[in-house]
Amino acid sequence: MADVALRKVVKRYDDVEAVRGIDLDIADHEFIVLVGPSGCGKSTTLRMIAGLEDISDGDIMIGGDVVNDVPPKDRDIAMVFQNYALYPHMTVAENMSFGLRLKHYPKAEIKARVTEAARLLDITDLIDRKPKQLSGGQRQRVAMGRAIVRNPKVFLFDEPLSNLDAKLRVQMRIEIKKVHQKVRTTTVYVTHDQVEAMTLADRVVVMNKGRIEQIGTPNELYHKPATRFVAGFIGSPAMNFIPCRLEDSGGKLNIRLTDRISFPLPPARAGRYNALPRTDKLLLGVRPEHLTESNAHLEPGVETFDTVLDVTEPMGMETLVYFGLDGTPVCGRVNPNAGAKDGAPMRLAMDLNNMHLLNEETGVVL
Amino acid sequence: MADVVVEHGRVARTASARKRTGLHNALKRKSTVAFFLTLPLILLIALFVLYPALFSIHLATLNKSMQKFVGFGNFTFLFKRETFWMVVKQSCIFAVTAVFFKALIGFIVAHFVHNIPAKGQRKWRGMLLVPWVIPPAMSTLAWLWLFDPSYSAFNYTLSFFGIGPINWLGDAAWARFSVILVNVWYGAPFFLIMYLAALKSVPDQLYEAAAIDGANWWQKIWFITLPMMRNIIAITTLFSLIVTFANFDIVRILTSGGPLDQTQIFATYAFRVGIESNDIPLGASVSLFMVPILAVAAIFILRDVNKRGNES
Amino acid sequence: MSTIAIDKAGPTRKLGSMSRDRTWALRWSYFFLVLFAIFFLTPPLYMVITSLKSSAEISAATNPWWVFHPTLANYVELLTSSQFLRFFWNSTIVSLVVVLVTMLISIPAAFALARMKFWGSTTLATGVFLTYLVPDSLLFIPLFKMLALVQDITGITLLNRWYVLLFVYPTLTVPFCTWIMIGYFASIPKELDEAAIIDGASWLQTLLRIFIPVALPGLIAATIFAFTVSWAQFLYPLVFTTSIDQLVLPVGITTTLIKGDVFNWGQIMTGALLGAAPPLIIYAFLMDYYIAGLTAGATKG
Numbered sequence: 003m004a005d006v007a008l009r010k011v012v013k014r015y016d017d018v019e020a021v022r023g024i025d026l027d028i029a030d031h032e033f034i035v036l037v038g039p040s041g042c043g044k045s046t047t048l049r050m051i052a053g054l055e056d057i058s059d060g061d062i063m064i065g066g067d068v069v070n071d072v073p074p075k076d077r078d079i080a081m082v083f084q085n086y087a088l089y090p091h092m093t094v095a096e097n098m099s100f101g102l103r104l105k106h107y108p109k110a111e112i113k114a115r116v117t118e119a120a121r122l123l124d125i126t127d128l129i130d131r132k133p134k135q136l137s138g139g140q141r142q143r144v145a146m147g148r149a150i151v152r153n154p155k156v157f158l159f160d161e162p163l164s165n166l167d168a169k170l171r172v173q174m175r176i177e178i179k180k181v182h183q184k185v186r187t188t189t190v191y192v193t194h195d196q197v198e199a200m201t202l203a204d205r206v207v208v209m210n211k212g213r214i215e216q217i218g219t220p221n222e223l224y225h226k227p228a229t230r231f232v233a234g235f236i237g238s239p240a241m242n243f244i245p246c247r248l249e250d251s252g253g254k255l256n257i258r259l260t261d262r263i264s265f266p267l268p269p270a271r272a273g274r275y276n277a278l279p280r281t282d283k284l285l286l287g288v289r290p291e292h293l294t295e296s297n298a299h300l301e302p303g304v305e306t307f308d309t310v311l312d313v314t315e316p317m318g319m320e321t322l323v324y325f326g327l328d329g330t331p332v333c334g335r336v337n338p339n340a341g342a343k344d345g346a347p348m349r350l351a352m353d354l355n356n357m358h359l360l361n362e363e364t365g366v367v368l
Numbered sequence: 369m370a371d372v373v374v375e376h377g378r379v380a381r382t383a384s385a386r387k388r389t390g391l392h393n394a395l396k397r398k399s400t401v402a403f404f405l406t407l408p409l410i411l412l413i414a415l416f417v418l419y420p421a422l423f424s425i426h427l428a429t430l431n432k433s434m435q436k437f438v439g440f441g442n443f444t445f446l447f448k449r450e451t452f453w454m455v456v457k458q459s460c461i462f463a464v465t466a467v468f469f470k471a472l473i474g475f476i477v478a479h480f481v482h483n484i485p486a487k488g489q490r491k492w493r494g495m496l497l498v499p500w501v502i503p504p505a506m507s508t509l510a511w512l513w514l515f516d517p518s519y520s521a522f523n524y525t526l527s528f529f530g531i532g533p534i535n536w537l538g539d540a541a542w543a544r545f546s547v548i549l550v551n552v553w554y555g556a557p558f559f560l561i562m563y564l565a566a567l568k569s570v571p572d573q574l575y576e577a578a579a580i581d582g583a584n585w586w587q588k589i590w591f592i593t594l595p596m597m598r599n600i601i602a603i604t605t606l607f608s609l610i611v612t613f614a615n616f617d618i619v620r621i622l623t624s625g626g627p628l629d630q631t632q633i634f635a636t637y638a639f640r641v642g643i644e645s646n647d648i649p650l651g652a653s654v655s656l657f658m659v660p661i662l663a664v665a666a667i668f669i670l671r672d673v674n675k676r677g678n679e680s
Numbered sequence: 681m682s683t684i685a686i687d688k689a690g691p692t693r694k695l696g697s698m699s700r701d702r703t704w705a706l707r708w709s710y711f712f713l714v715l716f717a718i719f720f721l722t723p724p725l726y727m728v729i730t731s732l733k734s735s736a737e738i739s740a741a742t743n744p745w746w747v748f749h750p751t752l753a754n755y756v757e758l759l760t761s762s763q764f765l766r767f768f769w770n771s772t773i774v775s776l777v778v779v780l781v782t783m784l785i786s787i788p789a790a791f792a793l794a795r796m797k798f799w800g801s802t803t804l805a806t807g808v809f810l811t812y813l814v815p816d817s818l819l820f821i822p823l824f825k826m827l828a829l830v831q832d833i834t835g836i837t838l839l840n841r842w843y844v845l846l847f848v849y850p851t852l853t854v855p856f857c858t859w860i861m862i863g864y865f866a867s868i869p870k871e872l873d874e875a876a877i878i879d880g881a882s883w884l885q886t887l888l889r890i891f892i893p894v895a896l897p898g899l900i901a902a903t904i905f906a907f908t909v910s911w912a913q914f915l916y917p918l919v920f921t922t923s924i925d926q927l928v929l930p931v932g933i934t935t936t937l938i939k940g941d942v943f944n945w946g947q948i949m950t951g952a953l954l955g956a957a958p959p960l961i962i963y964a965f966l967m968d969y970y971i972a973g974l975t976a977g978a979t980k981g
Contacts, residue, residue, distance in 0.1 A: 054874050075880035087871035091893040101879035402796040409789035416851045417811050424822035477716050483709040494967050499720050501963045503912030505930035506952040510723035513945050521744035565975045614815030617914045635817030642821045651821045666813045
């Protein structure tokens with residue numbers, strides 16, 4: 003087991019920079035998830051840690067040693083691939099033990115490790131089957147088993163659940179978490195699915211265009227996103243961004259969304275935003291769950307407004323409502339009993355205590 | 369080895385300040401390994417294909433005893449020979465006709481095989497591919513016997529219909545027909561297999577969609593099957609064109625080019641001139657005349673194969 | 681037609697007419713398939729028929745399509761003839777060695793070309809394909825002269841020796857085998873060798889323990905191809921070997937059994953049949969690999 007550190011790591015392909023200087027410290031036993039849209043450089047970063055890609059610049063350290071020039075087999079890592087990459091001509095046991103056999107481990111120890119890993123992953127019955135005879139979820143377990151028997155310093159997962167159907171994905175997610183709680187190996191996990199990232203990670207690294215946008219615990223990312231990208235990427239349905247500007251009105255700071263709609267900011271927020279120039283083009287970031295139906299009893303900082311709904315989507319436990327504010331599409335989440343109907347007027351409440359204010363040009367959350 | 373240098377340069381540029389000896393070695397190892405893995409292949413091609421090909425150009429410029437340089441002498445000599453022009457004509461007729469009928473029969477039979485229930489297809493396919501599996505020198509002997517002047521089993525059968533006896537290999541026109549027939553017999557199964565594989569790769573939904581659009585079987589072939597198979601048809605045809613054009617075994621065993629050189633094609637003529645008459649330079653010159661036609665076909669194949677590779 | 685059927689009796693009748701159409705299409709298909717099968721199988725069957733006849737029956741000019749007095753005399757005679765067995769032995773040893781040499785050259789080269797991108801690798805792959813298109817009838821004359829020169833210079837006898845074929849046959853087998861092995865290797869997912877690298881496998885171990893087992897069907901197809909081509913090759917042995925004890929089967933049968941004008945057709949057909957047997961037997965047992973190899977040649981490697 004070991005910590006992993008990346009120092010100004012860069013990956014260039016000819017003229018294109020896929021990874022543009024990444025700094026990351028991963029503690030021992032930590033479960034880190036790299037998340038971002040496709041092409042953000044997350045997989046490249048993982049493959050550089052694995053040693054499958056050369057790094058163009060910077061340093062990668064595993065357990066305090068610089069491993070830039072160390073070939074993958076000497077880095078003491080194990081990797082689980084998206085398409086499992088099981089050797090089709092070997093049985094489950096042979097697949098799991100291949101690495102150990104190459105290193106000429108004693109037969110008894112190989113057997114012990116494979117048995118133990120199979121027990122941990124609940125695949126003892128499948129040990130003599132070929133990958134072809136296994137379901138997707140079982141293959142995934144074998145791929146993890148292959149990683150576990152090696153007892154490496156670091157586990158690397160490259161989108162391991164993407165090939166599974168939705169139900170199995172949830173199940174395997176829990177499985178991976180359980181395994182990590184048992185073996186406690188430092189883990190770097192790459193995914194494009196923010197739900198996977200949030201549910202699995204000790205800390206999430208959000209990447210975009212070859213850079214790290216933000217590193218933080220799932221809660222930090224959700225409640226205190228640093229940039230518009232993170233705010234929009236984490237959470238589903240995504241956060242609404244409504245163009246707005248700040249106004250002074252009778253000694254109070256107001257936020258104006260449309261000609262018609264303008265709200266006073268709650269005192270805590272007003273204090274924070276007071277210094278901003280009133281001319282700046284700003285965006286109000288508000289999550290759908292903070293746009294609900296209005297009721298008689300309103301908390302301080304919750305403001306109401308009237309709108310006409312475009313479309314409603316009943317989800318069962320809630321109903322998503324879509325409407326426009328000066329042409330900006332906005333989504334809200336209301337109680338299914340609130341009487342939301344397609345094309346009908348509705349009074350909604352916006353919780354400004356949970357609002358975010360962003361600079362439209364830089365995308366920075368203020 | 370040049371790749372090592374290239375890799376060095378790139379690494380050195382990107383990591384100027386730091387030592388990268390390990391990676392250096394890794395890269396060096398990788399391309400060195402690759403070089404040694406391909407070395408036997410390169411040597412084989414260079415020594416036994418590339419060198420003889422160039423050597424043949426050199427040979428073609430010598431006189432019969434290979435003592436004197438005669439430049440284009442052999443070629444101008446060939447141009448004046450009527451036999452040579454017959455060979456050119458016959459080779460082209462032979463290749464084009466044979467390939468056309470191979471392709472046609474292959475296409476038709478592939479459809480019939482494709483039509484019948486899937487479980488029987490294997491058996492039929494297995495039977496119909498037999499001509500392609502038998503070494504052509506062996507099967508041509510059977511044809512030679514079937515065409516025998518006095519004991520021809522074909523003539524025996526035809527005599528019941530009041531036809532014949534046909535002088536299969538003695539009469540120039542029939543000899544050409546026979547040579548082409550045997551070639552079609554030998555080559556059509558190859559087309560059959562290629563077309564069958566291509567037919568199976570056409571998704572059924574396309575035919576179902578066409579049926580709903582009101583297409584009859586002919587329209588289905590014309591608007592769906594042929595366009596979907598266009599590439600494989602082109603590759604197979606061009607490939608067969610090369611093989612047929614350069615064919616030796618069938619003509620050699622069946623007629624040896626006779627009667628009176630009327631079935632002689634490039635390969636057999638080159639053998640006759642170069643080996644049997646011991647005029648190696650002239651034989652080399654004859655072979656070289658195949659090159660332009662083969663090269664054109666090869667270029668088109670390469671283009672189509674690349675296209676096919678990019679599609680899949 | 682089907683619309684009328686619907687009007688009269690509803691969907692069941694419609695199904696009936698559709699299946700009637702299909703039945704007829706099927707009957708026609710079978711009819712033509714039988715016709716073509718007769719065309720394709722007549723020569724080999726005629727070989728079998730003739731091989732079972734005595735010379736007397738052949739010269740008696742009875743119905744050539746029937747054997748009235750079947751005899752195995754031709755087979756016995758050939759299989760006890762030391763000359764014929766010599767041809768068979770020469771063919772066997774040449775084909776087996778060529779298969780081995782081909783695999784030893786093709787597999788490593790295909791592995792390097794499919795997986796290690798190095799300077800000139802695409803050019804080399806294209807070159808391999810082009811070499812595969814070079815026919816034997818283009819090279820036999822310069823090869824003949826070249827081998828004669830080598831023989832003169834080194835003093836090693838090459839011409840008129842069966843082992844000279846071991847040098848020239850690979851030019852016909854290696855390019856195709858390399859080409860289809862590149863295709864098979866390239867179809868192995870990249871992650872599989874990455875997994876092997878992480879498991880600690882070297883290049884050689886990846887090739888031997890992952891690539892070769894996974895691409896085994898391709899390997900079998902390539903092996904079959906190399907064997908059939910070597911076994912069937914006619915032009916090169918005809919040019920390079922002349923002494924009877926150095927001949928391989930195809931040349932041996934065509935040059936020694938056809939004696940002047942006195943054709944001993946029973947024996948020729950028996951010889952041809954025995955010569956065709958090894959490829960036919962391999963084909964009968966490994967048909968699917970044979971066909972896979974055949975179709976793989978037309979795809980990009």
